[in-house]
Amino acid sequence: MFEELDYKALISRTFTELYGSSPAILVRAPGRINLIGEHTDYNNGFVFPAAINREIIFAMSPSTRPETSLFALNINKGALVNHKKLVPKSNPAWTNFFSGVVAGLQQRGFDVPAVNCVFGGDIPNGAGLSSSAALEVGFGTALTQLFGLSVEPWDIIQIAQKAEHEYVGVKCGIMDMFASKMGKKDHAMLLDCRDLTFDYYPLQLEDHSLLLIDTRVKHSLASSEYNTRRLECELGVTVLKKHKPEANSLRDFNSFEVEELADELPENVFRRCRFVTGEIQRTQAAALDLKKGDLRAFGKKMNDTHRGLSSDYEVSCRELDFLAAEAGRFPEEILGARMMGGGFGGCTINIVKKEFEEEFKRHIDLSFTKQFHTAPSFYDISIQGGASVIS
Ligand code: GAF
Numbered sequence: 135m136f137e138e139l140d141y142k143a144l145i146s147r148t149f150t151e152l153y154g155s156s157p158a159i160l161v162r163a164p165g166r167i168n169l170i171g172e173h174t175d176y177n178n179g180f181v182f183p184a185a186i187n188r189e190i191i192f193a194m195s196p197s198t199r200p201e202t203s204l205f206a207l208n209i210n211k212g213a214l215v216n217h218k219k220l221v222p223k224s225n226p227a228w229t230n231f232f233s234g235v236v237a238g239l240q241q242r243g244f245d246v247p248a249v250n251c252v253f254g255g256d257i258p259n260g261a262g263l264s265s266s267a268a269l270e271v272g273f274g275t276a277l278t279q280l281f282g283l284s285v286e287p288w289d290i291i292q293i294a295q296k297a298e299h300e301y302v303g304v305k306c307g308i309m310d311m312f313a314s315k316m317g318k319k320d321h322a323m324l325l326d327c328r329d330l331t332f333d334y335y336p337l338q339l340e341d342h343s344l345l346l347i348d349t350r351v352k353h354s355l356a357s358s359e360y361n362t363r364r365l366e367c368e369l370g371v372t373v374l375k376k377h378k379p380e381a382n383s384l385r386d387f388n389s390f391e392v393e394e395l396a397d398e399l400p401e402n403v404f405r406r407c408r409f410v411t412g413e414i415q416r417t418q419a420a421a422l423d424l425k426k427g428d429l430r431a432f433g434k435k436m437n438d439t440h441r442g443l444s445s446d447y448e449v450s451c452r453e454l455d456f457l458a459a460e461a462g463r464f465p466e467e468i469l470g471a472r473m474m475g476g477g478f479g480g481c482t483i484n485i486v487k488k489e490f491e492e493e494f495k496r497h498i499d500l501s502f503t504k505q506f507h508t509a510p511s512f513y514d515i516s517i518q519g520g521a522s523v524i525s
Contacts, residue, residue: 185317
């Protein structure tokens with residue numbers, strides 16, 4: 135990850151050094167936060183993400199060689215991808231993001247020529263800020279722009295999700311790719327993952343700001359447990375559906391129905407379904423809070439989400455629970471705090487009174503380091519637009 139802000143120039147320069155001419159196109163794709171609505175996307179529920187000021191930049195030109203040449207500036211490594219032999223690979227695994235996107239475009243009937251590409255950026259890896267989605271969306275956007283392929287933003291979003299499922303092996307929902315592509319400056323987006331309609335919400339936090347605190351841990355279970363949660367939800371739907379044959383997903387049930395049918399569900403599946411149905415309702419209610427400017431009510435719902443993710447959904451970890459609990463010690467100054475994203479590490483998202491932010495950071499830095507013998511990282515977040523061509 136590059137701390138300096140001129141990594142765009144560095145990426146361009148590296149491209150020219152490696153390939154002998156300046157890139158034909160420069161594209162950026164951002165990471166994302168999610169205000170509320172966690173593990174609801176693959177249950178056809180609501181999510182409330184926004185694109186952020188952390189991004190991946192791609193420098194790209196058509197190639198005269200048969201294979202695409204990729205250079206990952208952050209890790210200083212290159213790799214080749216043969217567009218005629220696309221298969222998921224374990225070495226180097228990071229090429230799967232790119233192969234998956236090319237495969238998705240090919241499946242839509244496009245003959246995608248080989249390219250030269252240098253990419254890099256400042257989305258911390260494994261922090262739950264969707265660096266994977268930014269890679270897929272950014273590469274897809276760059277390819278389609280470079281070759282004038284006629285695809286809609288939703289095509290790129292869906293191709294990116296399929297790449298993640300089939301080439302990376304995570305059965306993710308649509309939220310991360312959607313946010314990276316459709317983000318709008320200073321707005322969050324309430325997305326209905328069932329019919330894929332969405333509204334932009336101005337994000338005016340007045341005397342508060344959004345602060346991400348990165349535990350800097352990534353537990354190895356993360357992707358396997360993610361896929362397990364998805365299966366548990368699907369199992370829940372299979373059982374619940376007996377009482378509501380027209381239902382297709384947990385979106386079609388409410389928490390009362392789940393409570394009533396608790397005896398028919400395995401205990402862990404019941405808790406997963408209880409969390410998801412509650413979270414879908416909570417996300418809709420939180421969007422209303424934001425519309426009314428009631429940040430305090432919004433923040434309380436974030437706290438409830440954290441409790442549910444930790445106890446019912448079991449995707450939190452000691453470090454995330456610690457950060458949420460510490461934030462809870464300052465109810466006047468921290469309106470809401472919760473783990474964000476898939477879980478098992480990564481960041482908490484906090485709505486913090488601006489005048490308290492520096493003191494809060496100092497407090498967390500000391501207390502977290504004392505507890506876990508390693509320091510957390512802090513990211514001040516601003517809300518930016520979705521993937522776009524820079525030049
Ligand atoms: C990860 C996934 F990629 C998203 O689709 C979403 O399910 C999220 O975890 C949890 O809300 O970021």
